[in-house]
Amino acid sequence: MNLRRVLLASMTALIFTPLHAQQAPWKIGALYPLTGSLALLGTENLNGAKIAVDMINEQGGIAGHKIELVTGDASTPDKAQSEAERLSSLENLKVITGTYSSGLSFAASQVVERRGGIYWETGGISDGLTKRGFKNYFRVVFTASQNGQLAAGLAKDVIAKSLKKDPKDIKVMVIHEDSDYGTSVATAAETRAKELGFAIAAKTAYKATSTDLAPLILRMKAEAPNIVIASSYATDALLIQRQMKQLGVNVDAFIGTGGIYGLPSFAEGLGNAVNGIFDTEGSANINTSALSKDAAKQLEDFKKRFQSAHGKPPSYVGTQGFVGTYVLLDNVLRKAGSLEPDQVRAVAAALDIPDGGTALGWGVKFAGESDPMRGQNIRSYPVAQQWQNGKLVVVSPDKTKTTDAILMPLPAWDKR
Amino acid sequence: MLSILPQLIASGLLIGGVYALLSIGLTLIFGVLRIVNFAQGEFIMLAMFGAFWANTLLGIDPYLSALVVVPVIFFIGMLVERYVIQRILFAAHSMQIFATFGLSVLMQNLALTFWGPDYRSVTTSYTSQSFTIAGLSLSATSLFAFIAAIVMATGLIGFLHFTRGGRALRAMVQNRYAASLMGVDTKRLNRLAFGCGVGCAAISGCILTPMYYTFPTVGVDLIITAFVVVVLGGMGSVAGAVVGGLIIGIAQTLTGFYLSVEFKDVIALLLFIVILLIRPQGLFGRAGTEDIGMK
Numbered sequence: 266m267n268l269r270r271v272l273l274a275s276m277t278a279l280i281f282t283p284l285h286a287q288q289a290p291w292k293i294g295a296l297y298p299l300t301g302s303l304a305l306l307g308t309e310n311l312n313g314a315k316i317a318v319d320m321i322n323e324q325g326g327i328a329g330h331k332i333e334l335v336t337g338d339a340s341t342p343d344k345a346q347s348e349a350e351r352l353s354s355l356e357n358l359k360v361i362t363g364t365y366s367s368g369l370s371f372a373a374s375q376v377v378e379r380r381g382g383i384y385w386e387t388g389g390i391s392d393g394l395t396k397r398g399f400k401n402y403f404r405v406v407f408t409a410s411q412n413g414q415l416a417a418g419l420a421k422d423v424i425a426k427s428l429k430k431d432p433k434d435i436k437v438m439v440i441h442e443d444s445d446y447g448t449s450v451a452t453a454a455e456t457r458a459k460e461l462g463f464a465i466a467a468k469t470a471y472k473a474t475s476t477d478l479a480p481l482i483l484r485m486k487a488e489a490p491n492i493v494i495a496s497s498y499a500t501d502a503l504l505i506q507r508q509m510k511q512l513g514v515n516v517d518a519f520i521g522t523g524g525i526y527g528l529p530s531f532a533e534g535l536g537n538a539v540n541g542i543f544d545t546e547g548s549a550n551i552n553t554s555a556l557s558k559d560a561a562k563q564l565e566d567f568k569k570r571f572q573s574a575h576g577k578p579p580s581y582v583g584t585q586g587f588v589g590t591y592v593l594l595d596n597v598l599r600k601a602g603s604l605e606p607d608q609v610r611a612v613a614a615a616l617d618i619p620d621g622g623t624a625l626g627w628g629v630k631f632a633g634e635s636d637p638m639r640g641q642n643i644r645s646y647p648v649a650q651q652w653q654n655g656k657l658v659v660v661s662p663d664k665t666k667t668t669d670a671i672l673m674p675l676p677a678w679d680k681r
Numbered sequence: 682m683l684s685i686l687p688q689l690i691a692s693g694l695l696i697g698g699v700y701a702l703l704s705i706g707l708t709l710i711f712g713v714l715r716i717v718n719f720a721q722g723e724f725i726m727l728a729m730f731g732a733f734w735a736n737t738l739l740g741i742d743p744y745l746s747a748l749v750v751v752p753v754i755f756f757i758g759m760l761v762e763r764y765v766i767q768r769i770l771f772a773a774h775s776m777q778i779f780a781t782f783g784l785s786v787l788m789q790n791l792a793l794t795f796w797g798p799d800y801r802s803v804t805t806s807y808t809s810q811s812f813t814i815a816g817l818s819l820s821a822t823s824l825f826a827f828i829a830a831i832v833m834a835t836g837l838i839g840f841l842h843f844t845r846g847g848r849a850l851r852a853m854v855q856n857r858y859a860a861s862l863m864g865v866d867t868k869r870l871n872r873l874a875f876g877c878g879v880g881c882a883a884i885s886g887c888i889l890t891p892m893y894y895t896f897p898t899v900g901v902d903l904i905i906t907a908f909v910v911v912v913l914g915g916m917g918s919v920a921g922a923v924v925g926g927l928i929i930g931i932a933q934t935l936t937g938f939y940l941s942v943e944f945k946d947v948i949a950l951l952l953f954i955v956i957l958l959i960r961p962q963g964l965f966g967r968a969g970t971e972d973i974g975m976k
């Protein structure tokens with residue numbers, strides 16, 4: 266054996282020894298839409314999840330195991346299904362997280378439940394997801410109904426108050442894109458608005474991919490609502506605002522229910538006109554007094570890491586990915602000490618994190634077996650934000666807000 | 682409710698102009714090459730990114746950026762014709778569909794890789810501006826799109842009917858073999874036609890950048906109606922694309938307002954089916970267009 270070979274052999278040994286000494290990593294599936302039309306927020310959700318994994322790994326992992334995310338690209342319901350199949354059978358993963366979009370979650374979790382794995386939802390909000398009675402499906406985020414109800418509540422507690430009008434003298438129009446997401450949020454908003462005594466002008470659905478919304482906006486002009494509550498996807502949100510301006514439709518308040526309404530792209534497309542528009546969803550910028558000390562520290566650390574990794578502050582969607590995944594790793598898998606579904610389910614079902622215990626201000630307690638919403642985190646909630654000076658700030662409910670709502674009524678378009 | 686009718690018709694005509702703008706390139710490519718270009722939307726997307734970057738990096742107005750973006754995409758179109766389209770020109774329809782559809786997926790994912798999934802927008806002084814004429818609000822951006830569509834269609838029809846090149850193109854479409862015997866360079870004309878077709882897509886992309894978000898899959902949303910418009914107008918007919926666009930635009934706006942916003946596409950498509958039942962070749966098309974003839 267010549268010298269070179271000896272050297273090579275010893276170097277190889279050096280490289281591989283530490284790997285053998287360490288325990289094999291724990292693999293967890295991560296299903297998100299990473300291509301196609303949902304790629305933006307799917308990727309953002311995953312980026313949040315990745316930071317949770319990094320933080321846990323830097324603390325030495327769980328029971329000596331590093332955590333590794335195995336990603337799948339669930340760009341359509343069909344692909345969500347086939348990727349879920351791949352992760353649970355070929356990769357043999359017992360715990361899978363995802364999915365950002367409800368439609369994708371429906372498809373993917375169906376497969377995982379059948380195969381006996383745990384499905385940990387950190388993004389999809391359609392109520393129906395937790396109405397299926399799945400025993401291994403857990404959702405950390407709030408539901409579409411909660412979000413719609415909050416929008417109506419905001420109209421009463423903040424906007425009607427500020428306009429000094431009784432709800433019965435205020436006309437509310439609900440507009441929404443016609444997928445499951447928009448429909449469920451809008452239905453909840455309309456129902457609650459009725460309960461609160463508002464006059465409902467109309468509830469109108471449209472297609473999110475429409476290239477023109479003039480008929481909708483002209484309808485709005487004819488109905489002359491005081492408050493508009495809108496669930497939109499992307500281009501439609503921009504079109505609604507621009508065509509309202511072009512067709513001279515002024516309202517007292519405009520409430521968007523999450524998604525694009527909370528993203529920098531929305532503000533970029535509108536410039537100053539974005540100020541005063543409300544957005545209901547979770548928020549990474551809630552008053553830290555609503556958080557436990559640990560949660561506040563976690564949130565700060567997360568924001569710093571996200572900013573340095575992606576050059577922008579995290580949106581709500583990124584933050585929900587982080588919070589959901591962090592709870593899974595730190596509170597569930599650490600205690601379960603294994604990836605076996607039976608143990609993971611037992612720990613998750615018994616989980617009891619008080620309000621303020623996560624970086625979004627939520628506690629975590631899942632609805633039990635006999636509950637019609639089995640697997641839903643009953644301690645998560647959305648908050649109301651408003652665009653002020655080109656930034657989103659939390660304005661309601663009281664315990665989470667950082668400032669008061671302004672610009673009610675919204676100035677006319679020529680003054681915005 | 683009737684007092685709003687003139688505004689509805691105006692808004693319908695304007696969006697119809699946008700549809701026409703999106704459809705002209707598609708119908709040109711079909712008319713000459715007998716290929717349905719499923720990647721047409723992605724050429725529009727590419728132009729939108731071009732206009733967006735020209736605006737963001739160099740501060741160039743998106744309309745003005747067409748002067749640079751359109752020649753670049755015209756050139757890309759010629760390359761695509763040389764390396765993709767030419768090889769499938771006489772292949773089975775299914776092959777042609779797979780090839781252009783594959784091209785569309787490829788372009789979407791290249792855009793996703795290079796520029797990311799963000800929704801980007803260009804804000805100019807005229808993005809939300811509107812003109813009020815006789816009590817009607819006309820959105821500035823849609824009005825420009827409408828004018829561009831009419832200019833583009835007139836230019837193309839003029840070219841096809843009154844120039845030597847246009848006559849050669851029509852001759853080739855009628856009978857490829859006979860035309861080449863008469864000295865028409867069919868290969869060169871094919872390439873030119875495809876370049877022009879995606880060039881039209883590029884023009885519409887630049888014009889639409891101030892109206893919509895720019896993102897990798899924007900082409901899919903934009904082009905869907907164009908397919909309907911092209912079939913309605915008669916495949917291969919430029920004038921048909923304009924008239925078809927306007928009909929769909931007005932039908933959508935009127936039914937959207939008076940009946941249901943949600944079903945405005947459904948009702949426009951019903952109208953489409955009815956027209957095709959009466960005239961299967963489309964408004965301006967000739968029977969058997971897939972074999973011969975272009976207007």
